[in-house]
Amino acid sequence: MIEIEHLSKRFGESIVVDDVSFTVGEGEIAVVVGTSGAGKSTLLRMINRLVVPDAGRVLIDGQDTATIPEDELRHRIGYVIQGYGLFPHRTVAENIATVPRLLGWDRRRIAARVEELLDLFQLDPGEFAQKFPHQLSGGQQQRVGVARALAAKPALLLMDEPFGALDPVIRGKAQDDLLAIQRRLGTTIVLVTHDMNEAFHLGSRIAVMDQARLVQYAKPADLLTHPAEAFVEQLVGTAERPFRLLSLASVQDAMEPGSAEGDPITVSATLREALAQLIWRGRSALPVADAAGAPIGRISVDGILKHGRSLA
Amino acid sequence: MNTISSRTTAPGMHTLRPHLHLDRLGSVIAGLMGLALFASPFVTYRANRIVSGEGRMLFDALPPAGALITIAVVLGVALCAVLAHRPLVRLAAASLGLCVIFPAVGFSAGFVTPAGNGFARVSPAIGFWLLALAFALLAADALTRLRLGPWGRLVALSIAAGALTLLLLSGAWGDLSLMKEYANRADSFWREARQHLWLAFGSMLAACLVGLPLGLASHRVPALRAALLQGLSIVQTIPSIALFGILIAPLGFLAANVPLAAALGIRGIGAAPAFIALFLYSLLPVVANTMAGLCQVPADVIEAARGMGMSRRQRLVQIELPLALPVILAGIRIVLVQNLGLATIAALIGGGGFGTFVFQGIGQTAIDLVLLGAIPTVALSFAAAIILDAVIDLTRRGAHDRD
Numbered sequence: 001m002i003e004i005e006h007l008s009k010r011f012g013e014s015i016v017v018d019d020v021s022f023t024v025g026e027g028e029i030a031v032v033v034g035t036s037g038a039g040k041s042t043l044l045r046m047i048n049r050l051v052v053p054d055a056g057r058v059l060i061d062g063q064d065t066a067t068i069p070e071d072e073l074r075h076r077i078g079y080v081i082q083g084y085g086l087f088p089h090r091t092v093a094e095n096i097a098t099v100p101r102l103l104g105w106d107r108r109r110i111a112a113r114v115e116e117l118l119d120l121f122q123l124d125p126g127e128f129a130q131k132f133p134h135q136l137s138g139g140q141q142q143r144v145g146v147a148r149a150l151a152a153k154p155a156l157l158l159m160d161e162p163f164g165a166l167d168p169v170i171r172g173k174a175q176d177d178l179l180a181i182q183r184r185l186g187t188t189i190v191l192v193t194h195d196m197n198e199a200f201h202l203g204s205r206i207a208v209m210d211q212a213r214l215v216q217y218a219k220p221a222d223l224l225t226h227p228a229e230a231f232v233e234q235l236v237g238t239a240e241r242p243f244r245l246l247s248l249a250s251v252q253d254a255m256e257p258g259s260a261e262g263d264p265i266t267v268s269a270t271l272r273e274a275l276a277q278l279i280w281r282g283r284s285a286l287p288v289a290d291a292a293g294a295p296i297g298r299i300s301v302d303g304i305l306k307h308g309r310s311l312a
Numbered sequence: 313m314n315t316i317s318s319r320t321t322a323p324g325m326h327t328l329r330p331h332l333h334l335d336r337l338g339s340v341i342a343g344l345m346g347l348a349l350f351a352s353p354f355v356t357y358r359a360n361r362i363v364s365g366e367g368r369m370l371f372d373a374l375p376p377a378g379a380l381i382t383i384a385v386v387l388g389v390a391l392c393a394v395l396a397h398r399p400l401v402r403l404a405a406a407s408l409g410l411c412v413i414f415p416a417v418g419f420s421a422g423f424v425t426p427a428g429n430g431f432a433r434v435s436p437a438i439g440f441w442l443l444a445l446a447f448a449l450l451a452a453d454a455l456t457r458l459r460l461g462p463w464g465r466l467v468a469l470s471i472a473a474g475a476l477t478l479l480l481l482s483g484a485w486g487d488l489s490l491m492k493e494y495a496n497r498a499d500s501f502w503r504e505a506r507q508h509l510w511l512a513f514g515s516m517l518a519a520c521l522v523g524l525p526l527g528l529a530s531h532r533v534p535a536l537r538a539a540l541l542q543g544l545s546i547v548q549t550i551p552s553i554a555l556f557g558i559l560i561a562p563l564g565f566l567a568a569n570v571p572l573a574a575a576l577g578i579r580g581i582g583a584a585p586a587f588i589a590l591f592l593y594s595l596l597p598v599v600a601n602t603m604a605g606l607c608q609v610p611a612d613v614i615e616a617a618r619g620m621g622m623s624r625r626q627r628l629v630q631i632e633l634p635l636a637l638p639v640i641l642a643g644i645r646i647v648l649v650q651n652l653g654l655a656t657i658a659a660l661i662g663g664g665g666f667g668t669f670v671f672q673g674i675g676q677t678a679i680d681l682v683l684l685g686a687i688p689t690v691a692l693s694f695a696a697a698i699i700l701d702a703v704i705d706l707t708r709r710g711a712h713d714r715d
Contacts, residue, residue, distance in 0.1 A: 050618055074621030085616025089634050089709045099620050132709075148620075158619075 001026050002156060002188060007046055007056035009039075016042045018212040019056070024205070029182060029189040030217075031203035033196060033235065038209040040192040044158050047190060048077045060156060075099055078149030078157035078187075082164040084141050086133035092118075092144050093129040099152040117147040120181060139170040146178065150187070159191040163198065175201055196236060200244050208232050221248050225312065245311045247272035251299050254307035255288050260298040264289035267296065275304050337453055338393035338402075344446040345390045349383060352439035355420050360431040361489065361678050367437050373420040385412045386443065393450050399457040406451035413443050414479055421487035433489035435680055462702035469698050476691075489680040490687075497669070497684070505688065507583070507664035512651040512692075515587050519594030519647060524640070526595070527602025528628075537603065544596035552589060552654055556661045559585035586663030590654060594647040601643025605636030637707045645700035652693040656685065 002024040009017040017039040024030040032040045045051040047058050049070050058065045065073055086095050093114045100110045118125040121143040133141055142162065149157055162178075163171045179202060182189060193199055199206050200220050207217045208231070216228035224241050227233045236244065249271045264287040265274050278286060278301050285300035353367025354374075371379045385408060392405035421434035436444075455468060485491045494501055530537040550558070564580025566573045578584040609632050617627045659667030669685030672678075 048619060050615075071621040071623055074619060079616070079619030081612055081615055081619070083610070083612035085610070085612035085614075085619075087613060087617075087631060088610075098622075102621060102626070145616075 001059075001061055002030075002047070002190065003059040003062075004043075004047070005057050005059065007043065007053050007058065009042055009046060009051060009054050015212050017046065017053075020209075020214040021056075022207055022214060022217040024188055024190060027182075027186045027188055028204040029191060029202050030205050030207060031199040032190065032192045032207045032209060033194060033199045034209035035235075036194060039212045040194075040209055041160050043209070044160055044190060044192050047156075047158055048074050048079060050074075071102075075103055075152060076154055076156070078146075078152075078154040080145050080149045080157070080159045080162045082161040084145030084165075086141060086144060086148070088133055091130050091132055092123070092136070093125075095133065095144060096148045096151050098148060103152055113151060117151060120184075121147050121177070123147075138166055139174060142166060142170075142174055143177070146181075150181075150185070155188060157187050157189045159189060161193055162191065163193070163195075171198075178202070196240075196244075200247060208235060221245060221311070224248075242308055242312065243272055246270065246275060246304065246308055249307065249311065251288055254303045255297040255299055256303050258298045259295060260285040260287045260300075262286050264293070264295060265299060266291065271304050271307065274299050275301070278304070333397075334394050335397065338395075338450070341393045341446045341450050342390035344442055344449075345386050345393075348439045348442035348446065349386055352442060353437040354439040355417060355424060356435045356437040357424050358433045358435075358489075361433045361493075361680070362676060365433070365435070367439075368420075368424055370439065373424055374416060375423060378416065378419065378423075382412060382416050385409060389447065389450070393446075399454045403451055403454035403458065406447045406454060409447040410444070410451070411475070413440060413447070415484045418479075418485040418488055421485070421489075425487055433492065433680070434487065435489045462705040465698060466702050469695060473695065490683055493669075493678070493681050493684045500668075501684070504664055504666055504668050504685075508652075508655050508666045508689070508692075511583065511586055511590060511655040511658055511663065511665055512648065515590035515594055516644065516647050516651055518587075518591050519598050520644065522591075523595050523598030524602055527599045527640075528606065530599065531603045531606040541596075541600060541603075544599060547592045548596050552593075552657045553660065555589045555592065556585050556657070559588055560661070563588075581661045581663075583658070583663045585661060586655070586658035586665075590651050590658075593654065594651060597643040597646040597650075598640075601646075602636065602640050605639030605643075606632055608639065609635045634707075634709070638704050641700060641704045641707060645697060645704065648696045648700060649693045652689060652696060656689055 004023070005021050007017055007020045008015070020039075020043055022030070032043060034040050042051055046053045047065070049065060060076075068076075087098070090098075093111075096114045096117055097110045100113060105113070114129065115125045118128060123140065123143060128136070128140070128144075133144070136144065142165070146157075146159075146162065149159075163174055166174055175198060181187075191202060203220055205217060206220055206223050208215045208223070208228075210229075210231045216223060216232050218226070218228075223232060224236060224245050227236065247270045251265055251267050251269050251271060251274050254271055254274075255267065260283070262281065262283055265277055267288050267290050274286070278284070278299075284302070285298050287295050288297045288299050290296050349370060352369075354370040355368050356365035357368055358365035370382060373379070374382060389405045389409040392402060396402050396405065417436050417440050424434050425432045455465075458464070460468060479485065480491075486495075526540060530540050547555075560580040563578055563585050567579045568574075613631060613635070614627065617631050622630065655663075655665045656667035656670055658665045659671050666685040666689045670682050670689075671685075673681030673683075673685065
């Protein structure tokens with residue numbers, strides 16, 4: 001658990017982070033959003049003390065980070081930045097091994113960990129371990145960057161615009177992969193982005209920052225239904241609101257008993273995806289199937305609209 | 313040049329085109345060889361070492377059989393230069409040419425010198441030099457087209473150096489004026505060679521010892537950067553002879569007033585001011601390149617290294633220096649090539665080195681003596697440049713494919 005208490009930072013005359021407090025639960029993904037210059041990155045960099053706060057403190061599992069030597073603290077916190085900062089003179093395997101080597105793991109343990117991570121990120125060790133970063137595509141570099149951050153099994157992962165350099169097609173896939181890996185490892189993540197879709201896709205909680213202040217920290221649905229300020233409404237986009245709500249709910253939530261004609265929709269799909277399918281295929285209802293493909297009910301346009309109205 | 317495209321032409325009359333295709337650089341080189349063979353003297357004969365000489369064409373410089381063989385080989389190489397496209401064939405032709413004319417000019421010296429005449433001097437003339445230039449160009453072009461890796465280039469350099477050593481040790485050049493000048497000064501030649509290397513390498517090492525920390529400091533402290541670079545740039549603009557002159561007064565004062573300095577051999581003239589001048593000239597490239605190398609390390613790489621908990625020292629040793637190394641070595645390459653050349657000037661103030669022979673030769677109008685100093689200087693600079701370029705390539709790990 002990460003407790004951020006009254007963090008403040010000024011650079012010269014301008015205040016960059018102003019008395020920000022919030023708590024991230026074990027295994028949660030907290031996404032920090034806001035306009036550029038809102039102080040998101042500075043806030044993130046105060047968690048691993050790349051920026052030393054002027055006031056306030058950060059507790060990790062109850063321990064004040066100011067009491068831990070800086071380098072040791074950073075060994076325990078994964079850190080991924082937009083350009084990834086892969087070391088160009090080191091191979092993929094050497095890059096991933098960076099923190100384990102700093103921690104003095106023995107050679108065999110490091111090699112096993114590198115292989116494990118490459119497998120986890122769907123990079124064939126035989127093909128990729130000895131490559132240099134410039135030989136990788138953008139998506140592969142991104143995966144190596146995240147794998148490197150996870151190498152020493154940190155309980156906390158800080159990510160600053162980790163998908164910012166990827167094109168939209170790869171970005172969606174990379175976000176899904178991160179979610180899958182996060183669920184598997186249970187890592188707590190604090191992620192900074194200015195992409196609202198990304199925030200709603202990934203965040204279990206979203207922190208909205210504006211002009212150095214934390215405006216609202218809430219679950220994604222609450223952000224839509226109970227925005228704390230006009231700025232939050234504006235950031236979320238009023239026209240987008242119903243669709244974002246539908247994207248946070250799954251077919252399960254609006255499923256009706258009965259059956260319908262056509263190819264089934266899986267029960268885990270979001271309501272937004274289901275509505276898109278219904279519109280595109282020109283049907284008023286479609287069957288719903290469980291993960292194994294067995295029919296378990298139906299989903300209808302009317303049902304989705306009704307559910308949407310009840311959320312708003 | 314466009315040999316590849318000619319392979320793809322349609323059958324018919326176009327298929328003849330590859331056979332008619334002439335290599336443009338090769339044609340120039342062949343022209344050079346023709347000029348050398350038929351319009352220039354191969355060697356110069358002089359009655360003694362300082363009178364002006366008379367040129368001897370190839371047919372007068374070698375016995376008929378030798379001249380014919382030489383001409384045949386040169387024409388064959390010229391043909392290869394014009395028509396052959398494969399770099400290995402061109403390289404082999406150029407090497408064959410060099411292996412024929414170098415011993416030939418030595419043999420010619422013995423042939424032209426009247427028996428028992430101890431004063432007569434024979435030197436390579438413009439024809440020989442043009443041929444050597446043409447073959448060297450052909451070889452260099454072929455080596456470039458072969459795209460040798462760093463190890464390949466080092467091997468090529470070793471082969472060339474080995475061949476040259478063999479030629480000199482075999483005594484094939486013993487009758488040439490150049491080698492007679494050498495034979496008269498064998499002891500001082502090696503003494504000056506040691507002095508030359510000591511001046512060039514010693515001042516480079518001193519500049520590295522001082523310049524690397526200075527470059528590092530000015531990378532870390534921006535305030536230091538401008539002042540240091542401007543100061544060193546001003547030193548760089550002082551002509552070498554003027555800098556020697558400027559150093560004479562303070563060093564002379566030091567020698568006169570500090571017994572230890574005098575005991576260490578520091579005097580107003582001699583090796584000390586030469587060493588210090590070379591050292592001062594070396595500082596700018598070392599400092600500037602160290603700084604440039606450290607500055608071009610990408611900011612996100614440094615940020616990632618910090619974020620992963622690398623200490624300052626670990627970042628410097630594991631990340632910054634390895635990534636800056638090729639640029640730092642490029643600075644050292646500049647320094648070494650520059651110093652090997654500049655050390656020649658040291659002779660003017662009694663600093664020794666190969667310049668001693670150059671300036672003696674100029675004084676005596678004995679051109680072969682000038683060459684005795686100049687050729688080793690050029691050869692050393694050339695070898696140093698090739699070796700350091702190869703080392704720089706080897707340190708560029710991960711910057712590009714090396715296979």
